[in-house]
Amino acid sequence: MYNETELVRIARRENNTKRNYLVVDPLQGKHVPVSPTKALNLFSDLAGEVQNEYADETLLVVGFAETATAIGAQVAICLGAKYIQTTRETIPGVEYLFFSEEHSHATEQKLVKTDLDAVVGEIDRILFVEDEVTTGKTILNIISVFENMYAKPIRFSVLSLLNGMDRESTDLYAEKGIRLHYVLKTDHKAFAERAEQYRGDGRYVACDTGTVPGVDEIRVSGYMNARRLVDAQSYREAGESLWEQVRTRVVKEGCESVLVIGTEEFMYPALLIGQKLEGAGKAVRCHATTRSPIVVSTEEEYPLHERYELKSLYDETRKTFIYDLEPYDRVVIVTEAPAGEKTGLYSLLHAVCRNNDDVVVVRWC
Numbered sequence: 001m002y003n004e005t006e007l008v009r010i011a012r013r014e015n016n017t018k019r020n021y022l023v024v025d026p027l028q029g030k031h032v033p034v035s036p037t038k039a040l041n042l043f044s045d046l047a048g049e050v051q052n053e054y055a056d057e058t059l060l061v062v063g064f065a066e067t068a069t070a071i072g073a074q075v076a077i078c079l080g081a082k083y084i085q086t087t088r089e090t091i092p093g094v095e096y097l098f099f100s101e102e103h104s105h106a107t108e109q110k111l112v113k114t115d116l117d118a119v120v121g122e123i124d125r126i127l128f129v130e131d132e133v134t135t136g137k138t139i140l141n142i143i144s145v146f147e148n149m150y151a152k153p154i155r156f157s158v159l160s161l162l163n164g165m166d167r168e169s170t171d172l173y174a175e176k177g178i179r180l181h182y183v184l185k186t187d188h189k190a191f192a193e194r195a196e197q198y199r200g201d202g203r204y205v206a207c208d209t210g211t212v213p214g215v216d217e218i219r220v221s222g223y224m225n226a227r228r229l230v231d232a233q234s235y236r237e238a239g240e241s242l243w244e245q246v247r248t249r250v251v252k253e254g255c256e257s258v259l260v261i262g263t264e265e266f267m268y269p270a271l272l273i274g275q276k277l278e279g280a281g282k283a284v285r286c287h288a289t290t291r292s293p294i295v296v297s298t299e300e301e302y303p304l305h306e307r308y309e310l311k312s313l314y315d316e317t318r319k320t321f322i323y324d325l326e327p328y329d330r331v332v333i334v335t336e337a338p339a340g341e342k343t344g345l346y347s348l349l350h351a352v353c354r355n356n357d358d359v360v361v362v363r364w365c
Helices: 036-048 069-077 113-122 137-149 166-175 191-196 231-252 268-279 345-350
Strands: 011-012 019-023 059-061 082-085 097-100 108-112 125-134 155-163 179-185 203-206 216-220 256-264 284-291 306-311 317-324 330-335 359-364
Touching: 011 191, 019 191, 036 069, 036 155, 036 179, 036 268, 036 284, 059 069, 069 125, 069 231, 069 268, 082 113, 082 231, 082 268, 097 113, 097 330, 097 345, 108 113, 108 137, 125 137, 137 155, 155 284, 166 179, 216 231, 231 268, 231 359, 256 268, 256 345, 268 284, 268 330, 284 317, 317 345, 330 345, 345 359
Parallel strands: 059 082, 059 125, 125 155, 155 179, 203 306, 216 359, 256 284, 256 330, 330 359
Antiparallel strands: 011 019, 097 108, 306 317
């Protein structure tokens, strides 16, 4: 269905001693700008890998932050399941299940235990959704947490766009009865060496955080937070409502090329709005800000060439990044960051406005 040319680019991580390379998927809508319809179709195809497999079971889909939150949401929507994403953010007034993510620059992950407690008795199987699985250790960590926390036996499966697990890891999963489903099998043996060969001589820009005047901002009600347990269909309907509330203000006569930007873990609503804009006849690309510090390089085959260093819209003490911002007729930033947040937004606006004059911010909060 998909081949490695379509789904795999190798980039170099910055100052990561655990693993020097990052597999960048150009259809995922995270680091590389992509048609939102192509991204959502890819995620739907992933759901299709298990569409009939678990039809008689009650499912909970868990999407991993930050790169697989939109993948998990779309899979859950296609399967008619409950959905929750992992998070690295802080949610007041809840208990968490904590675990660690292998290879990551930001290793702490958590799920809202308060919500899981309420639904675990109804669940037959948990589907963990990732963009890429290499060793499977992160998912084994969280399965161990689940098994220690809950007495009820639960079955587990893993869905990923890419699976790079070796025979030993695959056999371990088989022994534990954890089923693996994926779109593409990858061999990571040469990736580290390939990553080291790139020069890292791309453009690096540290963005200002001063006021950016004249940017239109739309505040929209009906926010649904997928860090908390949601019915996936209700989440989709909330996204449709978001679109209906902003449609007349983001579809602009004469603006034929549009970039839609999501922020960190908040990716699915940006992709949905982007897909709607494509349906309105616009040429649309989507990607998102990220915590991942990736080396940029000038080689044509390298996936990322320009990096903008930002302040996070969720924590101004945290660095985030966005890559390869091109000129568009219009840019739509879609975020759930609180309305009072300015520092992170201004840094993102400084990045965007280097090449773009028409920018609108949609705050769903």
